Amino acid sequence: MKRTLLAGALALAGLTAVEARAEGEQPAAETAPAAEAPVHRFGVYSRGGVHAYLSNSRSVGVFGGSVGVRDIIQDRFILQADVGFLTNLGNAVPVQLAAGVQRKGLYSPAALLTLTSFFGERLTFVTVDHPVAIRTPPVALGFLLAPARFNVAGGEISLLEFGLGVSPEFPGWGVAYQLNLVSVGVSF
Known part of the structure; x- marks a missing residue:
């Protein structure tokens, strides 16, 4: 039962990441800050x-x-x-x-x-x-x-x-x- 819930949660998380990439958004860990001019x-x-x-x-x-x-x-x-x-x-x-x-x-x-x-x-x-x-x-x-x-x-x-x-x-x-x-x- 615990393995099934864990596998379902991982699958849901993986699906969410795939959907985010499909919409053109990058996950937070993969985005790099743009180089900006000093304030x-x-x-x-x-x-x-x-x-x-x-x-x-x-x-x-x-x-x-x-x-x-x-x-x-x-x-x-x-x-x-x-x-x-x-x-x-x-x-x-x-x-x-x-x-x-x-x-x-x-x-x-x-x-x-x-x-x-x-x-x-x-x-x-x-x-x-x-x-x-x-x-x-x-x-x-x-x-x-x-x-x-x-x-x-x-x-x-x-x-x-x-x-x-x-x-x-x-x-x-x-x-x-x-x-x-x-x-x-x-x-x-």
Whole structure:
């Protein structure tokens, strides 16, 4: 009796496996996971060009470069942070946080939302609207566009990135300009 029940159970199990194969499904033990792209791709990058903040009451930066870290999520979304050094209108240290989106593939233009603060020396002006020099560092909210950006085998290069940002001066507004001539990075 026990052998008959065991044989029936094995036959039923074998029949179920045969039916699953006949329908095109593979048993769980025979399926292999598909190779997927990593969810996070971390990297470092460096860029150089023009980055300036100009307003009626103060001006910061102009020429320099920066280095930063980047996380690319699912080859689509970008999170990055960098710190740089600017000279000409005082020696300044811009700190920028950015988040955005890129196109997948070899040609991968990107658009990012940026938050940039300029620490350090600046050229200040005393005006009727600002009778006392502003001591706090300017913080600009803006965007960065990278239309000529390419990814190849864990490396990337971007030419002529440009950005624009604004910051309240109470009263008035300051404008942050950014033109990166070249940006290069590697990811791992």
